[in-house]
Amino acid sequence: MASRRSISSQKKHDSDSDSEPDHDHGHNHGHSHSIFSSHTHDSSASSATAEKLMSAFQGRGSDRGTQITLVGLVANIALTAIKGAAGYFTHSAALIADAGHSLSDLLGDGVTLVCWRLSRKPPSEAYPFGFAKFETLGTTTVALFLVGGALGLGFHSYHLLLSTLSETASNLPAGPIQELLTNVTSAAPTAPSLGHAHGHSHSHGHDVLNPNALWFAALGVIAKEWLYRITKSVADQENSSVLLANAIHHRSDAYSSLVMFFAILGTWWFPALPLDPLGGMIVSAVIMKQSVDLLYGVYGDLTDAGIPRETRRSLKQTLDPLLASSPSLLAIRQIRGRRAGSLIFVDLTAEVPNSLSIHDATALEGKISETIKAARREVAEVRVKFQTVD
Incomplete structure (x- = not known):
């Protein structure tokens, strides 16, 4: 006759079963592929820079996640102020749109800060399993901000493209090209206009695109890639999905600043072509792809999906020394395991002799929990169910 009992310990989150599919749903923060480098591994330089910067905010936040945010x-x-002003004075719609995207990042930072701090609160009577899923809530919210920003930028660039083509057609002599552009702009479906229409024309002398906009687009590329690296460095160390988001x-x-750089450059070289709004549409697609990811x-x-098969195998291997040393x-x-933000909750079944006392079972459970938590710092809680065998 088999007897069973359950005991638990507190510390982090993961969901797992031997029959579960091998999906990790984006929680692997080891490295990132990007157009800036084929493998953007966290370097010691990024970590050192992050440490120096966060020390300046030590009095305002007690943890690394708060400080880097x-x-x-x-x-x-x-960046919002600099790119917005530069876009206005250089007559770059692309740069103004890029400033709007930086403005949306301010909302993302606010959501990240609140959800990160909430997720670190200790369990309460209302939330006995802790607040870790506030990280998931924050990640979802940041992703939805990105979706909204991508749609707004896309619609704005679309309207600006139609306006540019229409103006170009009106300035062309009568002919097949002028007729084609007129037909395209008149037949194009109208889309809702989200955000502000900046209406910068490239055909009038006082509104000609200033090539100095290139410097500000380049500043955006460098600054935001640097922010990505130092924030991802902390996200990897804290295993945080909301910081990664x-x-x-x-x-x-x-990405948007890089595309804007080439769009502004192209508009400067070929002022008759609508490269500026086309750049905005490309950026919109890039941002939408990242938000969907x-x-x-x-x-x-x-959906409480389980941890991947590789993680389960790793957890089992972690206990191999204990299996060998404990008769x-x-x-x-x-x-099994399930995730909640950056935490993993694990449960497993341990087979023990039916002669094992409750005292020894309790001690064994503590060893199992301590062993797993020592090897995987993201594990918040381990529940052990004992099954006795003859």
Whole structure:
């Protein structure tokens, strides 16, 4: 006759079962592929820079996640003001749109800061399993901000493109090209206009695009890629999905600034071509792709998907030394886990002799929990179910 009992310990989150599919839903923060480098591994230089910057915010936040988010918040305020003013004075619609994206990053930083701080609160009577899923909530919200920003930028650039083509057609002599452009602009479907229409024309002398806009677009690329790297460095160390989402939000601005750089350059070289609004549409597509990736990443958390097979195998291997050294632990079965933000909750079945006392079972459970938590710092809680065998 088999007897069973359950005991638990507190510390982090993951969901797992031997029959579960091998999906990680975007929680692997080891490295990132990007157009800036084929493998953007966290370097010691990025970590050192992050440490120096966060020390300046030590009095305003007690943890690394808070400090790095405050660094990003201050940087985004500066970038929004600089790129917005530069876009206005250089008559670059692309740069103004890029400033609007930096402004959306301010909202993302605010959501990240609130959700990160909430997720670190200790369990309460209302939330006995802790507040870790506020990280998932924050990641989802940041992703939705990105979706909204991508749609707004896309619609704005679309309207600006139609306006540019229409003006170009009106200035052309009668002919097949003029007729083609007129037909295209008149037949194009209207789309809702989200955001502000800046209406900068490239055909009038006082509104000609100033090539100095290139410097500000380049500043955006460098600053936002740097913010991405230092934020991702902390996200990897804290295994935080919401910090990773904020880092990706930074990188989306780096992407947009890079495309804007080439759009402004192209508009300067070929002023008759609508490269500026086309650049905005390309950026919109890039940002939408990243936001969809973020939403897919939190889908597993929201649906309580299990941890991947590789993680389960790693957890089982972690217990191999304990299996070899403890005669009362016969086998480990049915390791499962589920995620909540950056935390993992694990449960497993341990086979023990039916002669094992309750006192020894309690001590064995403590060893199992301590062993797993020592190897995987993201594990918040380990529940052990004992099954006795003859």
